[in-house]
Amino acid sequence: MSAMTRRGFVKGAALAPLAFTPLTMEGQSTAPGNRFDIVVAGAGHNSLIAAAYLAKAGYRCLVLEGYSIIGGGVKTEELTLPGFKHDTCSTAHNAIQGNPLLRNDELRLRDYGLEYLKPDPIMHMPFADGSYITQWADLERTAAEFAKFSKKDAEAYRRMYHESEAARDLLGGDMFAPPGFVKPLSERLAADPMGKFWQRRLAMSAWEVIRENFEDDHCRAFLMGTPWSMQPPQYPMTGRSAYSAIRTSPRQIPKGGSGMLTQALARFIEAHNGVILVKKSVVRLIIEGGKCAGVECADGSSYRAEKAVLSTMHIKHLVEMAPRELWPQDFLYGVDTWEGEVSEVVTHYAIKEPPKYPIKGGTISPVESAILASPERLLRFAYDDACGVSNIEEPPISIFCSTVADPTRAPAGMHTLKVLGFHPYNLKEGPQHWDVIKNQVSDAQMNYLRRFAPNLTDDKILARFVMSPLDLERKNPSFWHGSIHGGASDPSQSGAMRPMAGWAQYRMPIPGLYQTGDTTYPGGSVTGAPGRNAAMVMLKDLGTSIEEVTRKGT
Ligand SMILES: Cc1cc2nc3c(=O)[nH]c(=O)nc-3n(C[C@H](O)[C@H](O)[C@H](O)COP(=O)(O)OP(=O)(O)OC[C@H]3O[C@@H](n4cnc5c(N)ncnc54)[C@H](O)[C@@H]3O)c2cc1C
Structure with a gap:
């Protein structure tokens, strides 16, 4: 049957070049028999x-x-121009x-x-006052970034890193087995010397954990603004995610x-x-x-x-x-x-150069960056979500420029850029209203990014492709109601x-x-x-x- 031979793949046969080759074969029935x-x-x-x-x-x-x-x-799809390979949704594995x-x-x-490629720096967050935090695979180098704002917060970063590493098996051990196949978390916590500590931490909200351990708003914003997406950080039982941005392992991306x-x-x-x-x-x-x-x-x-x-x-x-x-x-x-969950407005750009964030002595162009005006700005999301409002005032955004580490994803010297911001699927005007406002929201996200990476002027942008929460669902019915x-x-x-x-x-x-x-x-x-x-x-x-x-x- 042609479906089995169309790619002519034989293990061990020449795989190069490993350029992205979409499976685009038109649907056909399997032959009788x-x-x-x-x-x-x-x-x-x-x-x-x-x-x-x-x-x-x-x-x-x-x-x-x-x-x-x-x-x-x-x-990965060529969403904008030929040769620009965009990660339609996920990037970090x-x-x-x-x-x-x-x-x-x-x-x-x-x-x-x-x-897999392992970008380092892992993450960069610029702030409106011109300061910034860059996260590196080197724990001490990142702690020094926190220490620019607070020595206590640098110490908290180190301490929480070690806490999290020590609990890796205790807390993460059951993810890769079906429920019931391994001892339940409650029993493991009861048997572990750190069990009571983690019982409380897991039941707390991420915001409570961050507020309790960090005093400076830059440090707090960094921990809240880097890939946060599962649940609003003030919700109970989100305490573990306070640790998700504390890491030395790069956020890996497939070449x-x-x-x-x-x-x-x-x-x-x-x-x-x-x-x-x-x-x-x-x-x-x-x-x-x-x-x-x-x-x-x-x-x-x-x-x-x-x-x-x-x-x-x-x-x-x-x-x-x-x-x-x-x-x-x-x-x-x-x-x-x-219940559905937080959704996103995602914009893919074909660009001539990566975002360049000013830092001491020059600029930095990381694969991944995020911008969050303040911790309170993120806490606000749950309220806007409940009201069905897409709030474009200082919108929290995540930015990926994978071509910085992987030039195979774009024509020579060019780049792909993905800008994501959290927004509700259910607008008070109804989800169909996304078709009216999505470009306006996308513009607001880019204009906000430009305040921190002023090099991203119109002449650097070759094309863009915008996806609203409604588009996410249209493109993949499994993103029901925009649920990512x-x-x-x-x-x-x-x-x-x-x-x-x-x-x-x-x-x-x-x-x-x-x-x-x-x-x-x-x-x-x-x-x-x-x-x-x-x-x-x-x-x-x-x-x-x-x-x-x-x-x-x-
Ligand atoms: C914009 C965005 C960015 C993200 N970024 C990240 C990230 O950086 N890192 C990360 O870890 N996660 C990220 N995620 C989340 C991640 O992409 C998803 O959680 C993950 O891909 C889900 O994988 P899955 O295999 O469970 O389902 P899906 O990837 O949703 O796959 C389901 C498949 O089933 C198909 N399907 C559905 N219904 C039918 C049907 N009736 N008939 C035939 N086919 C059907 C769909 O078309 C789809 O191909 C992101 C998500 C979004 C939307």
Whole structure:
């Protein structure tokens, strides 16, 4: 079948050049007689990871993606001009570095084109008074940046770094196993000498932890303004995220673009007898004898699965794809009460030079930077969100210029730039109003950035591409209501409550149907955890284990 040979990939064959090659094959039905063990609905990084382990185990996988390119939130596209490769959504691949997939190199994705770059400086934040904090992989160098404002805060930065490192296994140890497969956090905390300290810290809000430990507003803003996105920092139970910006490990980016991760996974799946089809929007689950036996697509094609169907479609959409009476009441209650989360306005630019922030003795052009006028400005977001207001006064923004570390992403001497700001999906005028105001909000974000990087004048900008919260959902239905992690990560939708109590082990109420992706444990971001965890459960149900599968050579 052409789908299997179209990329002509053979492991070990020449892979160069590893330039980004989108999977753009038009949707087509598999030839009659073709059989698949597993049919996967949606090709995000999580479902591709699950499919890759299943394919390695010898199960024949078919992956169906609704969009024209695989990857979901982990893809790279030429959104502005030819040769400018933009990370449509994610850029930084942090948490996935701790996933055994990469940590133990279980699938040897490097052989399939995946290579990570480690930008240093890690982060830069300029302030309106001309001062700044630059974060480096060297702990002492960063502490010295904090000490410019407060010696006490520099000491707090060091102390919290060591606290966090010491608790790495205690707090992060269960992310890469399905709920119930390892000792629950409550039991681990009870048995650990630092357990009581962490019990309190985890229950606090991130803002409380930062306010208690840091006295200077520059230092506080740095800790709050660098990649914050899961929950407003004043919400209870967000205490752990006060530590997320305290690091010495670079925020890694794949060479060639974020999409190189999903491209490598696709190559792996194809090299293990799998098939990936794009422009295949799944609209219905085929149910036979009470079991899920396959899926039907919007173009009328249908695909049968001999062993199982794995979905990464949003749970709000999943329940619409089978008769309502097949879902138990507690499951439906969990779906009906599912809450969205913070969304973003994202602007991609093709530019002639990177942002140049003035520093002592010159300028700095980091891969990643962020601007937050004050801690209070970020606290304000939850209120604006509740009011349905897109507040463009001194808007908190994150900025990525990946080409600084990876010139392969743009024509020689040119750069890509991504500017992101947090905004509500539900405007008081309704989400459709985003089509009216998105360019105005994008302009405000760029104008604010220019106050700190004045070199970004109009003549340096070749083209731009703006995405509103509504566009995010249009481009990827799994970003339901603009939710960049599938939905809120509040206590009611976290841990063994994701997606809802009783259904956190990736097995869905309809036999033969499994769910992965960011609506499942442990949630969103590029972690690959829901994907590998789902594979663990599926392999167990199929009578083997992930350990057995990964022990086998490739
Ligand atoms: C602007 C933005 C920036 C971000 N930046 C970062 C970052 O720097 N670092 C980070 O860690 N995280 C970041 N994130 C979050 C991260 O991108 C997501 O949490 C992550 O990609 C989710 O992966 P997933 O595999 O669970 O699902 P997704 O990536 O959402 O994949 C789901 C896939 O399923 C497909 N699909 C859905 N429904 C159907 C259907 N009915 N039929 C067929 N296909 C279907 C979709 O098209 C999509 O390809 C960002 C998100 C956004 C929006």
